Amino acid sequence: MKKLLKNLVYFMIPVVAVLVTIEYMAEKIPNEYSVKNDYLKKNSGKVEVLYLGNSHVYFGINPDYALHQSYNASYISQSLDLDQMILDKYHWKNLKYIVIPADYVSMYYTLETANEKWRVKNYNIYYHFWIGHDLANYAEIFNGKIQDQIKKIENYYVHDKYSRLSTELGFGTSYQSPSPFDINKTAKVAAGRHTFDIQSEEYQNNFEINKEALNRIVRIAEEKKIRVIFLSSPVTLKYYQNCNRTQLARTMKVYDDLLKKYPETCSHIDFMQSSYFNITDFYDGDHLNNIGAEKLTKLVEQKLPKIINH
Numbered sequence: 001m002k003k004l005l006k007n008l009v010y011f012m013i014p015v016v017a018v019l020v021t022i023e024y025m026a027e028k029i030p031n032e033y034s035v036k037n038d039y040l041k042k043n044s045g046k047v048e049v050l051y052l053g054n055s056h057v058y059f060g061i062n063p064d065y066a067l068h069q070s071y072n073a074s075y076i077s078q079s080l081d082l083d084q085m086i087l088d089k090y091h092w093k094n095l096k097y098i099v100i101p102a103d104y105v106s107m108y109y110t111l112e113t114a115n116e117k118w119r120v121k122n123y124n125i126y127y128h129f130w131i132g133h134d135l136a137n138y139a140e141i142f143n144g145k146i147q148d149q150i151k152k153i154e155n156y157y158v159h160d161k162y163s164r165l166s167t168e169l170g171f172g173t174s175y176q177s178p179s180p181f182d183i184n185k186t187a188k189v190a191a192g193r194h195t196f197d198i199q200s201e202e203y204q205n206n207f208e209i210n211k212e213a214l215n216r217i218v219r220i221a222e223e224k225k226i227r228v229i230f231l232s233s234p235v236t237l238k239y240y241q242n243c244n245r246t247q248l249a250r251t252m253k254v255y256d257d258l259l260k261k262y263p264e265t266c267s268h269i270d271f272m273q274s275s276y277f278n279i280t281d282f283y284d285g286d287h288l289n290n291i292g293a294e295k296l297t298k299l300v301e302q303k304l305p306k307i308i309n310h
Contacts, residue, residue, distance in 0.1 A: 049069070051170070096226060232268070233272070236286065269300060
């Protein structure tokens with residue numbers, strides 16, 4: 001028995017060494033999460049306008065067109081509780097505005113309970129958060145096939161292949177004009193995907209998690225004399241028509257209550273059904289393309305000084 005255990009240990013040592021090496025090399029390959037963390041570690045003290053949120057902001061705000069020192073720290077499927085964690089992590093010496101989404105999906109969605117919950121591991125590995133107890137959320141080698149990790153390592157270290165999907169200031173560049181989709185069809189599908197059983201325990205719990213995160217963001221901002229902007233991003237008419245009225249009303253009531261409670265801190269910029277945007281500004285039913293993003297960024301940034309001077 002001792003000999004068997006000894007042989008097993010001798011066998012496992014090189015296997016573990018190989019897996020640790022693969023993990024180390026995989027984590028050193030730049031990705032959207034590590035790049036954003038690296039930027040904020042170096043530059044958070046310079047940021048004047050911080051954009052947080054989900055894909056509506058990630059593909060909707062391009063700081064290259066900003067009037068301030070702005071940074072887009074949002075990402076695909078990033079929920080409000082993660083926004084709060086990002087805000088807590090860095091030092092914001094010059095921050096004047098925090099822009100966070102006030103969307104149909106905002107209050108009842110958390111990444112941990114979503115179909116894309118595999119993305120949680122990126123916040124643990126690259127932002128160094130501690131979310132949950134699932135080991136798969138703390139290592140690249142536990143996600144996907146080892147062969148795929150080896151291929152990714154080969155592409156980066158041997159062939160110098162690295163696909164950058166965002167600008168230096170955090171804007172997602174994938175959603176270019178013209179759209180390849182039937183936008184009205186994607187609008188109906190997206191609205192359905194964003195409509196939840198809001199009476200269920202799971203989504204009630206999500207609601208409370210996000211409500212607490214939102215309140216914490218506002219309390220931090222009030223203490224530090226930072227303005228919080230609730231941004232309702234543009235969506236197509238078809239998407240809006242397919243939103244559940246109760247879910248939308250309960251979501252917006254949370255923001256309305258904060259606007260009343262903290263009038264000197266909170267403001268709302270609502271472009272959800274704005275006439276400034278038409279169908280050619282959209283990549284799909286609820287996301288702007290690069291042209292729409294330029295338009296939205298300029299409109300939001302122009303409004304900010306008026307808000308702070310109000």
